[in-house]
Amino acid sequence: MKRNFVLSLFVLFSLTLAAQTEKPNVVFFLVDDLGWNDIGTNGSELYETPNIDALADGAMYFTNAYAAYPRCVPSRFAMVSGQHPARDGRKDGAILPLSTVTIAEALKTHGYGTFFAGKWHLGHDVQEFPQNQGFDVNKGGCAAGAPGSYFFPYQDTKKSKNNVPFFGLEEGKPGEYITDRLTDETIRYIHENDPKKTGKPFFVYLAHYAVHTPLQAKADRLAYYEKKVKKMTFEGESYVFGPDGRAKMWQDNAIYAAMVESMDESLGRIVAELKKLGLYDNTIIIFTSDHGGLSNSGIDNNRELATTNKPLRAGKGHIYEGGIKVPVFVRWPGVADQKSKSSAIIDGMDYYPTILEMCGLPLQPQDHLDGVSFVPALKGKTINESRPFFWHETASRPGQTGDHACSTIRKGNYKLMHFLEDNRIELYDLNIDPFEQHNLAEELPHVVKLMDKELSDWKNEVGASVLKEKNKVEKKDKPRKEKSEH
Structure with missing residues (x-):
């Protein structure tokens, strides 16, 4: 009798473990300040993004994808909360309330391991950092919107506003590049939390600081792009001046190009690790940016500009298309794992309910108040075209x-x-x-x-x-x- 009871418990445990491991893993790969036109798939001649392009060849590309806001904080708020950043009088720079049920908390409730690496920018104090917003592990998420330096130590003591601890990255090797370090931490987490060992699927939220300013790149890649830029020819003026300031018209910034390549290399390394562990065919990958590229400066502002969003109008900070239209690729094994396009209009608020539905979990409309799942679009169906x-x-x-x-x-x-x-x-x-x-x-x-x-x-x-x-x-x-x- 006792033996049968123990056997029954073992079978029940095995079935539970199998059910958990069958749930898909999720990798949410977020880039900072990457313009819609800053990838090879969209026609850039300067930026080299072979890994993003390879992902696009096995994913659905959303040609009408938007950020919820043309700046960092509100856009990121929308992604993790499923709520519009203007709700309840929120303004640019407002923190993410601890009372908000984040996508990480929703997944954690259903047995997911949750990992965050990179830019958080949604709280001022450690109590408001990712480890207190549903993530089991936080590597690099803090109050800072950008590193003082892309090379370790990442804080710049000459700039007090950036002299903040990068949570979980306090130690490192001199000269270590933060894009590489965040990738290393992500790969380490995936390796150590292989669902075949833990019995738990994982949710990885990698929010790179790249390609936000300060514009800093690894020396060898910078040298390569400096040579490449010299060989290129450009038409028209490099800048257009208007009543609101200056707009960059050329993709000719070698530093930015090298930063884009390092970010692309990060995606390639993560995909390689997923394949190595046999997890690639059970892992959803979402690639996007938080808003348009830095292409505009105000009146009498001579700051270095990173890129151009041309032919889209304007860029970061503006609600013209160049400021809010972003590249989005979604790979969902067995559903959207072939090269395809969707013209469905989607928004940064929509990732939360979409991820829940892709993972076979119930929606939580009381939490993601404004987000709408675009799973029907991923399945090739038409979604609500009258939605404002x-x-x-x-x-x-x-x-x-x-x-x-x-x-x-x-x-x-x-x-x-x-x-x-x-x-x-x-x-x-x-x-x-x-x-x-x-x-x-x-x-x-x-x-x-x-x-x-x-x-x-x-x-x-x-x-x-x-x-x-x-x-x-x-x-x-x-x-x-x-x-x-x-």
């Missing part, structure tokens, strides 16, 4: 990236931008004008009226922040000219 998408920023940065407070709605092919300081409206048909060169606001007043009302209603519904009166421009003032080529 919203962006809202009340923080203007005319001296940094040249952007201004703006609320935006995209619905179907139309995109309406309501600039809050001067009450200016711009309307674009992205199906025929993807580079936002022809403002249709005066030609289609009925569309403007309907979309602007829907935008206003949404802001009231989510409790979006309101622009302070002192920042508004009097109507009698001469309106700014529209940018012609960003």
Whole structure:
């Protein structure tokens, strides 16, 4: 009798272990400040991304994928929370409340091991870092939005704002490159937490600091790209100057190119480790960026610019397409593991419910309030084409990236931008004008009226922040000219 009981327990344990290990692992690979055009798949002639391109050959490419915000903190908030960054009056720079149920906490509840490496930027104190937001392990996640240096020690004591501990990376070898170090830590975790040994699937969230400033690269790769740039020819002006500042028109920054290659190499090493351990065919891989590339600087700002998002308009900080459109590739073994494309519109808030559904877990709409699963699109089906998408920023940065407070709605092919300081409206048909060169606001007043009302209603519904009166421009003032080529 006792023997039968023990045997039954063993069988039950074995079945439970098998059920857990059958759940897919997830690798979420997030790049910082990588523009939509900064990869080989999208036609870059300078940047070399063979590993991203290889992933694209066995994944679904989303051609209408957006960041929830054109800057780091709100965009990252949306990814881990499944909520719009404008909800409840949140502003750029707000922390992730401990009360928020993150994607890591949701997966952990269902037996997943959870690992974070890289840029967190969603809390000021250690209590608000990843290890207290659902991640079992945190390597590098802290308050900093960028390292003081990409080479160890990563803190720059000359810049007090960046002189913060990089949690879990306090020790290292002099000259060690942070992109490589984060990759090493990720591979170590995958190796030590092989589900065949632990009985638990894993969720890896690798959020590289690359390719954010400071622009710093490994010497050998920098030398290679300096030579490559010298051999290239470029058309037109290297910069375009407008009423809001400067926009970079060429991909000719050798340092940035070398940083992109190091990031791409990281993806290749992780994929190789998954294959080596026999985990590749049971691991979902999601590749994306937090927003567009750094291509614009404000008036009288001569900062070094990393890239151009051309032919898309503008870049980081702006709600034009260059600031919010991002590359997204999803490899889902057995479902989306062949080269394919989807024109479905998706947003950074949508990863949370999508990952849950891909893992066969129940959705948690009470937590991911605004995110919508795009699993139907991954299965080749049409998703809700009437769903509106919203962006809202009340923080203007005319001296940094040249952007201004703006609320935006995209619905179907139309995109309406309501600039809050001067009450200016711009309307674009992205199906025929993807580079936002022809403002249709005066030609289609009925569309403007309907979309602007829907935008206003949404802001009231989510409790979006309101622009302070002192920042508004009097109507009698001469309106700014529209940018012609960003």
